[in-house]
Amino acid sequence: MTDPKPLRADARRNRAKVLEAAETVFAAKGTSAPTEEVARQAGVGVGTVFRHFPTKEALLEAVLHVRLRRFVDEAEAVVAQNSADPGAAFFSFLTSWVEMSSAKTAYFEALSAAGVNVEFARHEIGVRLLGALGVLMGRAQEAGAVRSDLVVAELIPVIIGTAKAAEHVGADGALRDRIIAVLFDGLRSAVAYHQA
Secondary structure, three states, rough: OOOOOOOOOHHHHHHHHHHHHHHHHHHHHHOOOOOHHHHHHHOOHHHHHHHHHHOOOHHHHHHHHHHHHHHHHHHHHHHOOOOOHHHHHHHHHHHHHHHHHHHHHHHHHHHHEEEEEOOOOOOOHHHHHHHHHHHHHHHHHHOOOOOOOOOOOHHHHEEEEEHHHHHHOOOHHHHHHHEEEEEHHEEEHHHHHHHH
């Protein structure tokens, strides 16, 4: 199998505009928003959208991939910063993950409904994300901010559950923040919990 021919500069710009527009439209109107609206937002014809993404599912998957890659890049930046407060860095990262997960879930559900199997856990993005999470959690555990008996495999369902709870409360930001705080208290070490 050969690599696809590189895109011309104008085609790369159009592809980037379509992805950016799709992310904006899908965030505002949900994944069921029409492809024509994405084209309008991008300032291109619908034919241009379909040249780059032959199906709406291909477009959804590409947007999901961009969002996940950007999130992983942010996670690795947090790791590289090596915060003086590893507990705060860890919980801030988890909060970002919960917020991102709600949008990610909508993409996964739309793709699953269309019969597309999108598995990122074993993909390079998933490996990088779990690696960053492991480093942040390890640092927080060493600092005494997070339970020492917690492992990454246990943390993933907690994040998923917290994201679902946050998604369930919708626009009520205060309630969402309270739910996140309550669930995250279960991750804190006994000493850190009593200091909080």
